[in-house]
Amino acid sequence: MKLFKWLTGTVSGLMLVSCVTINIYFPAAAAEKAADRIIEDVWGPGTRPGEGTEPEAEPAQEQSSAIEAGHRNIAINMLNWLISPAAAQADININSPAINELKADMKERHNQLEPFYNSGGIGLTEDGLITVRDAKAIPLKDRNKVNALVADENKDRKALYAEIARANGHPEWQDDIRQTFAKRWISNAAKGWWYQQGGSWKQK
Amino acid sequence: MRCPAAWTAWICCLLLWHPPLYAIDSIRLQAGHWTFDNTTAKQFSLSVDLTEQGLQLSAAAEKLDLPAPIGSLHNLQLACSSFKLNAGRWQCESGTAAFRHQQLGEQDFRFSIKAGTDKNDYQLTLNGLKLAESRISLEADVTDSAWTVSVSADRVSLTALRDFLPLMLSESQLALVADWDYQGQVKLEGRFEGKAGQLQAFSLNWQASDLSFSNVSGTQVAESVALNGQTNGRLQQAQWHWQLELGSNKGQAYSEPIFLDLKQYPLSLTASGQLATDFKSFKVEQARLEQGQVLAANATLNWQNQQIQSLHIVTGPADLSKLYPIWLQPFVAGSAAAKLETSGRLSMTFDWQQSDYQLLLDFNEAMLSDKEGRYSLQNLNGQLGWSQTDQSLNSSLAWRSAKLFEIELGAAAIQAHSANNRLVLDESLRLPVLDGSLEISNFSLDNQSGRLQWQFAGLLTPISMQRLTSALDWPPLEGKLSGVIPTVTYQDEEMKIDGALQVKVFDGTTIIRDLRMTTPFGRLPQLYANVDIHNLDLALLTNAFDFGRITGKIEGHVHHLRLSNWEPVRFDARLATPQENPGKRRISQRAVDNLTELGGGPTGMVSRSFLGFFDDFSYQKMGLSCELDNEVCEMAGIEEAEQGYYIVKGGGGLPPWINVIGYNRRVDWSELIARLLAIRESPGPVIE
Numbered sequence: 001m002k003l004f005k006w007l008t009g010t011v012s013g014l015m016l017v018s019c020v021t022i023n024i025y026f027p028a029a030a031a032e033k034a035a036d037r038i039i040e041d042v043w044g045p046g047t048r049p050g051e052g053t054e055p056e057a058e059p060a061q062e063q064s065s066a067i068e069a070g071h072r073n074i075a076i077n078m079l080n081w082l083i084s085p086a087a088a089q090a091d092i093n094i095n096s097p098a099i100n101e102l103k104a105d106m107k108e109r110h111n112q113l114e115p116f117y118n119s120g121g122i123g124l125t126e127d128g129l130i131t132v133r134d135a136k137a138i139p140l141k142d143r144n145k146v147n148a149l150v151a152d153e154n155k156d157r158k159a160l161y162a163e164i165a166r167a168n169g170h171p172e173w174q175d176d177i178r179q180t181f182a183k184r185w186i187s188n189a190a191k192g193w194w195y196q197q198g199g200s201w202k203q204k
Numbered sequence: 205m206r207c208p209a210a211w212t213a214w215i216c217c218l219l220l221w222h223p224p225l226y227a228i229d230s231i232r233l234q235a236g237h238w239t240f241d242n243t244t245a246k247q248f249s250l251s252v253d254l255t256e257q258g259l260q261l262s263a264a265a266e267k268l269d270l271p272a273p274i275g276s277l278h279n280l281q282l283a284c285s286s287f288k289l290n291a292g293r294w295q296c297e298s299g300t301a302a303f304r305h306q307q308l309g310e311q312d313f314r315f316s317i318k319a320g321t322d323k324n325d326y327q328l329t330l331n332g333l334k335l336a337e338s339r340i341s342l343e344a345d346v347t348d349s350a351w352t353v354s355v356s357a358d359r360v361s362l363t364a365l366r367d368f369l370p371l372m373l374s375e376s377q378l379a380l381v382a383d384w385d386y387q388g389q390v391k392l393e394g395r396f397e398g399k400a401g402q403l404q405a406f407s408l409n410w411q412a413s414d415l416s417f418s419n420v421s422g423t424q425v426a427e428s429v430a431l432n433g434q435t436n437g438r439l440q441q442a443q444w445h446w447q448l449e450l451g452s453n454k455g456q457a458y459s460e461p462i463f464l465d466l467k468q469y470p471l472s473l474t475a476s477g478q479l480a481t482d483f484k485s486f487k488v489e490q491a492r493l494e495q496g497q498v499l500a501a502n503a504t505l506n507w508q509n510q511q512i513q514s515l516h517i518v519t520g521p522a523d524l525s526k527l528y529p530i531w532l533q534p535f536v537a538g539s540a541a542a543k544l545e546t547s548g549r550l551s552m553t554f555d556w557q558q559s560d561y562q563l564l565l566d567f568n569e570a571m572l573s574d575k576e577g578r579y580s581l582q583n584l585n586g587q588l589g590w591s592q593t594d595q596s597l598n599s600s601l602a603w604r605s606a607k608l609f610e611i612e613l614g615a616a617a618i619q620a621h622s623a624n625n626r627l628v629l630d631e632s633l634r635l636p637v638l639d640g641s642l643e644i645s646n647f648s649l650d651n652q653s654g655r656l657q658w659q660f661a662g663l664l665t666p667i668s669m670q671r672l673t674s675a676l677d678w679p680p681l682e683g684k685l686s687g688v689i690p691t692v693t694y695q696d697e698e699m700k701i702d703g704a705l706q707v708k709v710f711d712g713t714t715i716i717r718d719l720r721m722t723t724p725f726g727r728l729p730q731l732y733a734n735v736d737i738h739n740l741d742l743a744l745l746t747n748a749f750d751f752g753r754i755t756g757k758i759e760g761h762v763h764h765l766r767l768s769n770w771e772p773v774r775f776d777a778r779l780a781t782p783q784e785n786p787g788k789r790r791i792s793q794r795a796v797d798n799l800t801e802l803g804g805g806p807t808g809m810v811s812r813s814f815l816g817f818f819d820d821f822s823y824q825k826m827g828l829s830c831e832l833d834n835e836v837c838e839m840a841g842i843e844e845a846e847q848g849y850y851i852v853k854g855g856g857g858l859p860p861w862i863n864v865i866g867y868n869r870r871v872d873w874s875e876l877i878a879r880l881l882a883i884r885e886s887p888g889p890v891i892e
Contacts, residue, residue, distance in 0.1 A: 093834050098728055098768040135422035140458045144534050147461060151538030159727040163768060166730070167834065 026176045027092060034092040034164070035177075035184040038099075042106045043188065096167045102160045106153065113149055122150060123194035123201060128161065128182035129154045133194050133201060157181070229254045242271040259287035261296070268303075274371075277303040293320050307368050309334065324348050336364035337389075350399050357392045362415070388415035388429075407436035415455070429455030429466060437479075444479040461534035469496030469530075477505075484508065498526045512556060520551030524570055540725035543575040548584065560592035567601070578725055580607045589622050596623040610675045613637055625651050629660075638675065640667035640686070655696070662689035669709055682748060683709025687716075698722045710748070712740035712757070728769050735762040737779065751883060752795030753820065755788055756781050760827075772832060772873075780827025780842055789856055792820040796864055798883045799851050802828070802876070803839070803866025822857030828866075830876070837871045 123133035165174040247266035262283040284296040295318040319326035325347040437446040453470035475491035488505040501519040524546040548570030573580035583604035589597030602617035614636025629647035647660035666684040687705035707714040760779035827842035841849035854861025
């Protein structure tokens with residue numbers, strides 16, 4: 001009887017662990033591709049991934065399950081009738097009206113921000129946002145305009161990360177998406193733009 | 205105040221040059237090295253000649269070392285063409301001096317001195333001293349008991365002045381100045397009075413032109429500013445009593461986050477107060493700042509022990525349309541108040557004590573309107589107070605009309621009080637909403653440690669759906685919306701509505717529950733809800749949407765509804781005829797066509813067949829469901845059919861019966877909306 005209890009306990013425990021593992025699976029490679037597509041839309045095709053940039057982003061590794069490769073198929077096969085296999089093949093969908101609207105707004109704003117990326121007045125932060133880096137590079141009369149643009153851009157970026165996570169049915173992915181974008185913005189940045197790394201500023 | 209000390213040393217140097225008194229025509233003295241007190245002269249020569257005008261003196265030294273802060277003078281030449289000695293006084297008029305100094309450069313100036321021989325009193329005039337690209341005149345009147353020095357400089361270059369700063373400032377003051385970039389020219393007139401080594405009073409007038417400065421981080425900047433000013437001070441009982449006047453009408457300045465265009469709106473400041481000689485306390489007894497037609501403010505300040513003890517500011521009434529972009533908007537970038545159109549007048553009282561403040565805003569016929577169309581307030585009058593202290597501040601505010609998104613809100617007035625970072629409404633507020641109202645009671649707003657939260661209990665008295673749907677530009681609906689809301693809470697950018705809203709529409713009831721909104725005024729507002737639909741009359745419903753007549757009842761739900769930016773992006777919806785009480789269930793030819801089209805089938809099938817002779821058909825049951833996710837609607841009907849799903853299953857009354865079968869199981873949401881719109885727009889079936 002004890003053995004039976006132990007067995008059921010362990011099996012259901014394993015299943016539970018397996019379920020949780022599958023659920024936190026974040027498709028990092030797909031997210032990077034999605035980020036690159038959005039960045040290209042917002043910044044224009046001039047900053048295409050990999051063009052004239054050092055390969056800063058590590059090769060995409062899917063931060064998936066802790067299940068050993070050999071046992072993985074069995075576990076997934078077992079789970080397929082328990083949970084939808086779609087969850088295990090998660091892709092990143094970035095096609096929703098809200099995302100498109102955010103993209104369009106960010107693209108329009110980028111025209112105003114670009115001179116300040118070029119002059120070093122603003123730079124890309126490590127957490128996927130932008131900030132005023134060198135106020136002196138911004139004419140006095142434009143200071144508050146740039147402050148407002150930076151605030152609006154960051155609001156849009158935060159909304160974008162949250163919306164991508166929600167649109168893909170995983171609001172909890174928001175931070176992963178933000179981190180993915182943080183890397184990709186920097187990786188796709190044009191030559192001469194500034195970005196934060198390890199708390200200090202660097203120039204591409 | 206090392207400047208007067210420097211001048212004193214200078215004057216001493218001139219005075220130390222005592223004339224020799226011998227009744228002969230000419231005397232020449234030469235010394236290779238000569239030391240007296242702290243002064244050393246190298247290759248010193250002195251000559252005295254008796255002329256018809258009196259004595260003519262001249263002195264020269266290759267190098268004269270004077271006590272700090274002046275240091276060494278090179279190639280010194282001093283001459284006095286008319287030296288007079290008279291009853292214990294001597295004077296030298298039209299003297300000239302020339303030397304080279306490391307900081308002061310090549311100097312060549314005129315001077316005159318009158319002095320008493322026994323007492324330490326003299327009058328000195330210097331003209332043509334060069335300092336920082338400016339010619340400087342100086343007059344000093346020194347007696348045993350007091351001294352006055354007047355200085356005037358016509359054009360001091362601030363950049364050139366940098367070299368002279370070590371002569372005037374201490375190490376720590378120099379370090380402070382080193383963090384700033386500055387340039388410009390200053391015309392200066394000053395008068396200093398003192399006793400022995402202590403400055404007692406001063407007055408300074410200056411006109412700076414093309415003044416530019418910036419700190420290292422660029423947060424405090426001026427560009428091409430013209431700045432006129434006047435300041436004076438008098439020492440009384442270890443306190444400097446000072447007055448200051450400043451005016452500027454040219455250039456631009458930025459003090460984060462405020463940008464001032466001084467040409468557009470000239471700025472003037474007058475202030476007076478006290479400063480302890482040990483710099484441990486600083487008081488502004490009154491200050492008045494005026495900025496063109498934008499702002500007039502009065503302030504007092506008390507600073508002690510390196511922090512502000514009290515600050516009191518009263519402004520206005522100011523024109524909000526000018527005040528907001530300059531003084532308010534920069535502080536609220538990124539918030540819901542970041543892009544406002546404003547008019548009317550605003551006065552403000554701000555009180556800071558220790559670390560807490562009280563703020564009272566007084567609106568007069570003010571208008572605030574969000575440029576993104578999220579809200580607006582018209583004819584806002586009254587006071588709004590916010591207190592961080594125990595002391596309560598009352599608010600009494602009224603507006604004539606308001607708007608929340610596209611929903612018109614009527615006139616309302618609030619009475620409230622605020623203390624300890626909290627604002628509580630004293631009485632219930634009846635807020636007219638379209639033709640109904642929202643009664644708000646127990647409203648309280650908290651801002652503890654910068655986290656804004658508020659809550660209230662609400663009662664929504666019936667609002668006509670017709671008004672609501674037309675305001676929101678939704679398909680028109682007849683009926684009423686009402687609800688009892690036990691609590692509405694807002695916390696961490698999320699608004700939760702407990703209880704349920706009830707919509708009485710199409711003779712049935714729709715209940716909206718679990719309603720919550722995140723970032724309602726943010727970039728992408730999210731709305732979540734569960735909706736249950738009971739007993740709607742299909743005849744009324746189909747009539748309202750011009751869908752083609754269907755009779756019967758319908759019920760269902762829209763669960764897990766999420767609107768992103770007010771557009772549906774996710775739900776799990778199902779509408780179907782109830783199992784019980786079938787009643788009379790008939791469906792018209794046009795409705796059949798429309799349902800067929802929704803399910804992805806061909807249109808006009810009925811009218812083209814013999815069934816076109818029948819106006820309507822009896823049906824047994826009908827229903828349709830849609831699970832929306834990722835822009836795709838997964839559709840299903842009431843029952844699985846061979847290749848699709850039944851949307852309408854014929855039966856019940858007399859034949860002919862008709863089945864509507866849907867085939868598309870996955871439909872793009874945008875496609876489905878297009879189909880629905882097409883149905884709404886279509887003129888109806890053509891019966892041949």
